[in-house]
Amino acid sequence: MFEGIASGLATALTPLNLLMVFVGCFAGTFIGMLPGLGPISAIALMIPITYGFDPASALILMAGVYYGAIFGGSTSSILINAPGVAGTVATSFDGYPLAQKGQAGKALAIAAYSSFSGGTIAAVFLLVAAPALARVALSFQSSDYFALMVLGLTAVSAFASRGEVAKALLMTVVGLMLSTVGTDLSAGVQRFTFGRIDLIDGISFLLLAMATFALSEALMNVLKRDDVGEKAQAATRGGMGSLKLSSKEVGEIVPTIGRSSVLGFIIGVLPGAGATIASFLAYGMERAVSSEKRQKEFGKGSLRGLAAPETANNAACTGSFVPLLTLGIPGSGTTAVMLGALLSYGVQPGPRLYTEQPAVFWSVIVSMYLGNIILLILNLPLIPYIARLLSVPKPFLIPMILFFSLIGVYLVSFNTFDIQLMVVFAVAAIVLRLFGFPMAPMILGFILGKPMEDNLRRALTISDGSFSFLWERPLTLVIMVATVLVLATPLIRGILRPRVSAAGEGG
């Protein structure tokens, strides 16, 4: 393991790769700050730019973008009460009140220190958990993989907010449907291509991700008449206040960071749960364990209330890499896009990655950690300036986002049909968003569609067409039982919720 870490460090610490982390953090922070544009869009926007790079450098840039985007999301939550992503909603509960009190600098510093600590502690857990799981995963068969993918897909939906479970499940199915477009790999038959050569290879993952996230989010911004620039100008006009924390304040948040890191990592490893659930759970847990006096500060600018979701959010992001790297199964929309990026560099995540390409495996982990460090020492002092970039007026910002999204996909295929297809998907995504359908389950379904079909085909062929493989192999059975339990969670929540609400649930 130590050899692996050393080789990962040697790769990541070259001057070029350090520059990549810095550029990634900076670009990610800026994109992540734009309300609506989160890590998924930030990573998707960066994929075409990194095609010409060496895989390790590209991955290092991605790690920087990922952490930068999460931190950027926290920044917009704190400064303008407009979370870039769902994972930073809980950050705004206490971050925004702090900024309103003229302590935006302090709030941003706490967010950065908490994110750094959460990421660091989780990276240590990852160092231990990922190789262990990778070794176990080597014994997995097609039926286990199929069951795991079903678990991942249902978990994303089951953890959706109340009343949204069926919508998330439906979007997962739509994503799976889109993944069937193109040539069927086993029989060589064309499916849903309507005779078009452009569709023979299927729909590009990047095209779908850009259209349904970057393009549709930018267009939704216009449709809903949101003006990010004005809010950002207002937030930065009066200055940020000091970035320094007193030793008493540090002492106050240290236990919170410890608790939330462990919770965040565990939640992150679970397929489908991810950063949003982790941040809300950590916020709730922190409030529950606080004294009555401190509880009253929550929602009004509590330092613990800010540190808890920020720590858990980052720890969960690191945790979500465990299933991705060891099983090749993304547990969230963001890791699904990361999987797409990894595949485009010719890196196939899964249990064999650890044994066959240890340098890549470890450089991903090490670069994630480097991203955290760069974010802390370079990005934090730059935040006031990056926030000013946000005040670029909407008439200029939106067409540029549209241009970079379109050209990003075009530069990969050099096919103008892809631009037209993107427009169609972007319009469809806007309509679906207006109807309240979530996009992340769709992208997850799309990316898992092909491997899921492949594993189902193999499992069914081995079992002679019988679905008995679902219960004959103990491991498959355990995973399927877990799937059923996960699917039952919303039902149980639905039964329990009215009582909890009656008891006065808040936040």
Place this chain on the structure above:
Amino acid sequence: MRRDTLGPLLVLVFCFGYGAFALQIGMFPGQENEAFTPRTLPLGLTALGILFSLILIVQSLRADDGPTVGEMVRGLDWGRTAALVVLMALYGLLISPLGFLLATILFLIAGFFVLGERRPMVLLLAAIPLVVAFWALMTRILGIYLEPGRLPELFGV
């Protein structure tokens, strides 16, 4: 009609369309007797899609609350959004004949204009340097080919 009824209804129509095309997926002779064919997953997904759409429709009809479609579309900036969508489609059509540089400059200027910028100098200064810098980065530094366009051919160059 409620928003939560019409949305799943539209997806239901999509699922029926998908299912209809799934039935037309070609198969080799004898393949229909195999355990898994190219139609298996699409047909399974059709069934699941119809099931979840119907659950959502029934849920919304039973609840009978939430915003109506009229409330959903009211107050939104449809004009500008539609103009940007048309611009993107036109950009896709014009990038080959006009070339990357000209098509992108026109796309950005039109985009800035649609979103409210009217000063001609600002429009030009915001679009041209950005596009030229991007073009130089791609073609001169990264060595990526970008469409030169067919305009020079038309003028006999």
